Amino acid sequence: MGATAAVLERHLVMYRRLWRGSVFSSFVLPVLFLAGIGLGVGGYVGEIGGVGYLAWITPGVLASTAFQTAIGESTYSVMGDFKWVRSYHAMYAAPVRVGEMVAGRLVYILLRVVVAAAVFLGVTALFGALRSPWAPLSLAVVALVGLAAAAPVTAFAATVEHDSYFALLFRFVMIPSALFSGVFFPVEQLPGPARVLACLSPLWHGVELSRAATLGVFPAWPVWAHVACLLVWAAAGTAWAVSAFGRRLRD
Amino acid sequence: MQSLIHARGLVKRFGDFTAVDGIDLDVAPGEAFGFLGPNGAGKSSTMRMIGCVSMPSSGELRIFGMDPVRDGVRIRGRLGVCPQLDNLDPDLTVRENLTTYARYFGLSRAEARLRADELLDFAQLRDRAASQVEPLSGGMKRRLTIARAMVGDPALVLLDEPTTGLDPQARHLLWERLFQLRRRGVTLVLTTHYMDEAEQLCDRLVVMDGGRIVAEGSPRSLIAAHCTPEVVELRFAEEGDHAGKLAGVGRAEALPDRVLLYVDDGDDAVAEVHRRGLAPSGVLVRRSTLEDVFLQLTGRTLVE
Numbered sequence: 001m002g003a004t005a006a007v008l009e010r011h012l013v014m015y016r017r018l019w020r021g022s023v024f025s026s027f028v029l030p031v032l033f034l035a036g037i038g039l040g041v042g043g044y045v046g047e048i049g050g051v052g053y054l055a056w057i058t059p060g061v062l063a064s065t066a067f068q069t070a071i072g073e074s075t076y077s078v079m080g081d082f083k084w085v086r087s088y089h090a091m092y093a094a095p096v097r098v099g100e101m102v103a104g105r106l107v108y109i110l111l112r113v114v115v116a117a118a119v120f121l122g123v124t125a126l127f128g129a130l131r132s133p134w135a136p137l138s139l140a141v142v143a144l145v146g147l148a149a150a151a152p153v154t155a156f157a158a159t160v161e162h163d164s165y166f167a168l169l170f171r172f173v174m175i176p177s178a179l180f181s182g183v184f185f186p187v188e189q190l191p192g193p194a195r196v197l198a199c200l201s202p203l204w205h206g207v208e209l210s211r212a213a214t215l216g217v218f219p220a221w222p223v224w225a226h227v228a229c230l231l232v233w234a235a236a237g238t239a240w241a242v243s244a245f246g247r248r249l250r251d
Numbered sequence: 252m253q254s255l256i257h258a259r260g261l262v263k264r265f266g267d268f269t270a271v272d273g274i275d276l277d278v279a280p281g282e283a284f285g286f287l288g289p290n291g292a293g294k295s296s297t298m299r300m301i302g303c304v305s306m307p308s309s310g311e312l313r314i315f316g317m318d319p320v321r322d323g324v325r326i327r328g329r330l331g332v333c334p335q336l337d338n339l340d341p342d343l344t345v346r347e348n349l350t351t352y353a354r355y356f357g358l359s360r361a362e363a364r365l366r367a368d369e370l371l372d373f374a375q376l377r378d379r380a381a382s383q384v385e386p387l388s389g390g391m392k393r394r395l396t397i398a399r400a401m402v403g404d405p406a407l408v409l410l411d412e413p414t415t416g417l418d419p420q421a422r423h424l425l426w427e428r429l430f431q432l433r434r435r436g437v438t439l440v441l442t443t444h445y446m447d448e449a450e451q452l453c454d455r456l457v458v459m460d461g462g463r464i465v466a467e468g469s470p471r472s473l474i475a476a477h478c479t480p481e482v483v484e485l486r487f488a489e490e491g492d493h494a495g496k497l498a499g500v501g502r503a504e505a506l507p508d509r510v511l512l513y514v515d516d517g518d519d520a521v522a523e524v525h526r527r528g529l530a531p532s533g534v535l536v537r538r539s540t541l542e543d544v545f546l547q548l549t550g551r552t553l554v555e
């Protein structure tokens with residue numbers, strides 16, 4: 001996997017050029033969001049599971065931000081690198097394997113997601129929303145959520161020819177996931193079929209694990225089961241991405 | 252000596268369509284080899300197979316004696332590729348394009364920086380090193396793409412239409428750079444639509460048409476084999492079957508705007524034309540070129 005680092009580096013050099021545009025959405029928006037919902041709405045909600053609303057949604061917003069960043073960063077830029085910039089074609093003409101292109105890209109997304117989450121976690125600690133010494137483990141959870149979301153979306157982006165598919169992805173997958181995966185209210189409130197859907201979403205598993213870490217409570221399922229679900233998403237998504245990149249590049 | 256590129260019965264199909272239809276090639280180390288042919292002849296398809304980014308549909312292909320399907324990555328590590336369409340990173344600077352690409356070839360960061368410096372000089376882009384690629388002129392981008400192809404210190408460089416769209420000055424600068432590479436012993440394989448380019452740069456070339464090789468040889472030998480030494484171009488003010496009246500003078504080819512007359516001695520032929528009572532409005536005697544060879548072989552002009 002020698003060229004993985006080189007691919008990662010290319011994405012980081014790109015990011016150094018473009019990072020300003022992402023500061024607001026990666027760092028500022030989640031905190032504003034947390035303050036608005038957590039403090040504002042929280043004033044009316046009272047306690048959930050024995051903690052204040054702010055502390056309860058913090059791990060959810062953390063996982064949800066990672067989920068949405070991972071998806072957002074794996075759509076237009078992946079398609080653009082195939083269709084317009086053709087930078088994957090450039091890599092493919094050099095001694096870079098398809099697996100290394102996918103790996104380098106996913107590691108880049110992981111870094112983005114984990115750095116943003118670490119900043120967010122620091123801010124929420126100031127709000128007093130972290131209630132457990134396990135809280136730093138939520139960064140590992142966030143990394144897993146990022147991978148579980150980014151890998152299949154990267155694969156999807158490598159197969160489509162038109163960006164209108166992304167609007168559908170955001171509208172019918174990302175936003176419903178973010179709303180109904182236990183970020184703002186427990187999934188037990190959902191009707192049966194919707195609860196099954198929530199269990200399929202990598203975000204719900206991430207939210208459960210992240211909440212377990214910051215509040216020191218047990219998640220809905222055994223920890224290994226949540227981790228396994230996230231790993232299945234990540235592994236299947238990565239395999240799909242490698243095959244989609246390969247099909248796109250070889251003709 | 253072992254061929255750097257060895258192909259036998261090489262075929263590339265896209266669905267039912269056959270883009271490359273069974274070609275044989277051998278390119279020796281140090282050679283400058285050219286593909287000439289009209290749009291859609293299969294030049295790029297062949298180049299992409301040689302570059303190991305497109306799999307042959309059938310036939311045999313060996314690059315550096317290796318199999319592109321099994322050893323694609325190892326082969327690509329020793330190639331430099333300038334594709335027909337630039338695929339530079341437009342948001343990165345000129346220098347960053349070189350350094351990031353160098354890293355794909357396994358150079359360390361320090362090596363990549365040194366290499367980028369050398370190549371900035373090579374491409375005469377040092378004063379633009381810190382500017383983004385997007386606003387560069389077409390010629391500068393092309394030069395950067397070629398410089399980028401050199402980062403891995405390749406033994407074989409593939410250039411797909413390196414000078415298409417460049418002004419004459421930029422073309423000559425590029426030719427000069429390519430001569431430099433040849434002097435260093437780098438093997439060049441290029442495609443072009445320009446006869447003068449092929450004659451200038453190539454030791455040997457093939458003419459492709461419809462996915463097949465229709466002629467092969469050095470520029471001089473192709474002209475000697477397929478053409479007469481001289482060509483007379485005749486233009487006529489009024490319409491008429493002028494070519495028909497030239498029987499016996501030489502082989503005549505009627506084009507929409509002129510008649511070409513293939514002869515051993517151009518001045519003699521012009522005298523004969525006038526003796527036959529023809530009054531062309533314009534007469535040009537010139538040496539025959541690859542363009543004429545192409546016309547002879549395919550019945551079509553190369554650049555429409």
Ligand SMILES: Nc1ncnc2c1ncn2[C@@H]1O[C@H](COP(=O)(O)OP(=O)(O)OP(=O)(O)O)[C@@H](O)[C@H]1O
Pocket residue numbers: 251265268269270288289290291292293294295296297335
């Ligand atoms: N990926 C592809 N899918 C389908 N057809 C293709 C593909 N690539 C090339 N072709 C077809 O193969 C034929 C040869 O194309 P190729 O690009 O090799 O020609 P070329 O000689 O390079 O032409 P040009 O001078 O225009 O660059 C063309 O008819 C082209 O439409």
Ligand SMILES: [Mg+2]
Pocket residue numbers: 294295296335411
């Ligand atoms: Mg071409």
